[in-house]
Amino acid sequence: MIAAKRLHPLFAAEITDLAVSAPIPDAVFSDIEAAFRRHSVLVFRDQPITDDQQIAFSERFGALETTKVGTAGAGGKLIVLSNMDEGGAVVPASDRQVLNNRANRLWHADSSFKAVPAKASMLSARLIPSKGGDTEYISMRAVYAALPGRLKQAVENKVVIHDYAYSRSKIDPALVTDAERAAVPPVRQAMVIDHGADLGRSLYLGAHAARIEGMAEDEGRALIDELMAFATQERFVYAHKWQPHDLILWDNRAVIHRATPFESATEKRLMVRTTIAGDAPTLVAAA
Template sequence: MTAITPLHPLFAAEVTGLDVSAPISDAKFSEIEAAFRRHSVLIFRDQRITDAQQIAFSERFGALETTKVGTVGAGSKLIVLSNMDAGGTVVPPSDRQVLNNRANQLWHADSSFKAVPAKASMLSARIIPSKGGDTQYISMRAVYRALPDRLKRAADGKVVIHDYAYSRSKVDPALVTEEERAAVPPVRQAMVIDHGPEFGCSLYLGSHAARIEGLSEGEGRALIDELMAFATEERFVYAHKWRPHDLILWDNRSVIHRATPFEGASEKRMMVRTTIAGDAPTLTAAA
């Protein structure tokens, strides 16, 4: 029997009694989908799945993005987040994989740098370190509900430029190649997304948010920084400590996340991600 247990007062739940590698009836999947809409983050424990099984389960939620150029798994439906080479040896700290992993330690929403950003992500823990390397999540719906009226007024109706090169430059100015810059140029996103009467609005920000249309660079950065300082207060955060074979699904349009550091020079970590594509630009869902 499938059970859904909340893990945080605001969002996130654990799903037990479900094997995602086995056939799932439409009725059972509807139950999972409803829980996902409600909780934004779902944790499925002990899912010993193959890449093909992860893809099949992910595709129940929608078409998958194809991994962009410059990322391990480029051109496929999988993103491999790892600090190892093809032979399983830990790579040096200067390796692009490690630098990109460091960038993932900044709060972000996956694919917010795309014109039609991702709907959701699914991450499978294949190899985890003995400590660290956890993932933290923030409910941006809860954040928006709690915003002081002054900040709501400041955020509503704003358009933010999200830029992959901007976020990666925080780690290393040379991290993004010219090919990547051409593939993912800056895009316009709504700062506030309306999810309808049942769930309300969410703040849509993160490390890719570079500037705000209609404001000077200084004014825009000041507003983004103030909103992010509020959003990252501990009360909005669910911190997930990974176990082997955990599988997590989260809503990229109402949740931001980040990885936490670990001893990457000596410990191995490999996660496999599938990304469920969005079906519309955020500006069509602006508050």
């Protein structure tokens, strides 16, 4: 049996006494999967892993997404989130990777702009700044459960258009290339996902949510903004302060997340992400 220490009253847990780089018996891995389903966010401390070890552990949870066009290492299994060049020097604030890192400070679910969005993400802290650069998570199951009746009625059977270009334009209108627009056109997602009788429903929103199908744009935008304002209350947020070699796994269909700022002009940050692919569109799991 694994030990899971709860990190927040509503969700998130730390898994102790486990080295993910070592062989993990099937029975132990089943416990990890059960804890992941229950807590949505799992923290594994002190995991000084290599890229290959991260890939191997991630693939226990399912096939991995490959990196999209326009991202460093396109077509590979790793996303490198860094503010450094190949020589290790800090890049200027106008650099594309810095702008993309700024976009990650918006609340979002990874790959919600894909027709079959990600199941989960795994992030490894390779190099962290002395302060800031943390990651915050929101339990969207807890948010849905706490919605007033009026808002629960408002979200029922809604379809949201998620658009990568829409979210990136909030940072810089020129940040998305024509190739990226062609590779990730707007997609339809359920606003509410049903996780089963034991877990209930969750909202599925975030920065990529551009508009609501069948609603006037201003009306739909107002509803999205109201829901996000409700969701981002402090009571729903787990704020993770990174330690060297932390490894975090989170459920992209049950939580949203964002990075917090740090002194990116002077301090270095290097994080490596793998993304476990989803197995069906969200509309299949719509409530």
